[in-house]
Amino acid sequence: MSRTNPWDAEWQVTEELAQALIYSQFPALSSKQVRRLGDGWDNTVYVVGEEYVFRFPRRKIAVELIELEGRLLPKLGPFLTLPYAKPLFYGEGSAAYPLPFLGYTYIAGNFPLGLPEEQRTASALVLARFLKNLHAFPVQVAKENGAPTDQRGLLDIRGRKEKMQQFLADTDIPFAEADRALIADYLQGLGVEQIQPKEVLMHGDLHFKNMLVAPDGKIAGIIDWGDMNIGHPGCDLSIAYSFLPPQARDGFFRAYGEVDEETKLLARLIAVYIPMLIYMQAKDTGDDRVAAEASAVIRRALAN
Structure with missing residues (x-):
């Protein structure tokens, strides 16, 4: 398809950029490997050391969404009966990447593709x-x-x-x-x-x-x-x-x-x-x- 799509990225976050942002703002994580997990509509996602997951907005609209998660998700704990990614690391924009980003607890698992x-x-x-x-x-x-x-x-x-x-x-x-x-x-x-x-x-x-x-x-x-x-x-x-x-x-x-x-x-x-x-x-x-x-x-x- 050649049309402009709502999932097209406005910002690209490479593995090198993600690593630089995470290591510089959260030095305690600098010994952990950063690997790309994939792209959604709104965010590019990286796993850090199999313990944390970081989401970087790839569209402007995603900034408000990730900020909402940072404010509201910590309050949901007593109400949630299934595991969910808890916000832990609040990243700030920089000259290299102007948007806030967020790091969470990592939940291991796969999408339910072809589940019987x-x-x-x-x-x-x-x-x-x-x-x-x-x-x-x-x-x-x-x-x-x-x-x-x-x-x-x-x-x-x-x-x-x-x-x-x-x-x-x-x-x-x-x-x-x-x-x-x-x-x-x-x-x-x-x-x-x-x-x-x-x-x-x-x-x-x-x-x-x-x-x-x-x-x-x-x-x-x-x-x-x-x-x-x-x-x-x-x-x-x-x-x-x-x-x-x-x-x-x-x-x-x-x-x-x-x-x-x-x-x-x-x-x-x-x-x-x-x-x-x-x-x-x-x-x-x-x-x-x-x-x-x-x-x-x-x-x-x-x-x-």
């Missing part, structure tokens, strides 16, 4: 308890620490639907024809245009690239909290459709608590929309494994 259904089902109650506790965090405290309110407009079902239809109509985006038809049929039957707002603190971007699993498939941690915001719990509950097979969803919702049909509608929509974006980036960057998982997520989300 039985392993996904085994995590249903763990994920439900995790989200039930996260969504109980005091909204006012989150607001006082700068958490925005639905900054991505995820409750605008009509606008989200139109954007997804535009993606499908773009012949430069190489969706498989079966996926394209499946999504088109789903959107055609989606009659709701707006969801009534609700307010909880949510992770805000809970998908397979922000989840880590151990070799046995158990959830090892939740990462990348930069999109934390006050919004509708359905956005996080999308994990019931994107990660879990259909037979595990009822148990998930029972463990989480009462969930109305409008919330489930939003959850399923987000479970299709976000993987479409991930698929587009993965195809653009040549990451076939992630693209295959994103495609599988869409099919799983739309399975009854």
Whole structure:
């Protein structure tokens, strides 16, 4: 794809630059190896000595996100029932790299790519308890620490639907024809245009690239909290459709608590929309494994 994409970097952080920034600002880490882990939409990520992970914003928009993590994540500890990356090292911009950066505890694990259904089902109650506790965090405290309110407009079902239809109509985006038809049929039957707002603190971007699993498939941690915001719990509950097979969803919702049909509608929509974006980036960057998982997520989300 030759177009300008929202995941294109505005700043490149090489291994040499990352090492220089980390060693100069945190000399206690200078004996540890720095190795590149990869790029997300917003940050370039490096592991330091298998103990810490550093995230460097690669787009201007990511600066506010990483600053929010630094303020709010330390307050979430009593509410979180799964491991998460805890901010420890607050880096400052310099002449070589003008942006702040952040170092966290490192959580070992892999993205849940190709995970079998039985392993996904085994995590249903763990994920439900995790989200039930996260969504109980005091909204006012989150607001006082700068958490925005639905900054991505995820409750605008009509606008989200139109954007997804535009993606499908773009012949430069190489969706498989079966996926394209499946999504088109789903959107055609989606009659709701707006969801009534609700307010909880949510992770805000809970998908397979922000989840880590151990070799046995158990959830090892939740990462990348930069999109934390006050919004509708359905956005996080999308994990019931994107990660879990259909037979595990009822148990998930029972463990989480009462969930109305409008919330489930939003959850399923987000479970299709976000993987479409991930698929587009993965195809653009040549990451076939992630693209295959994103495609599988869409099919799983739309399975009854």
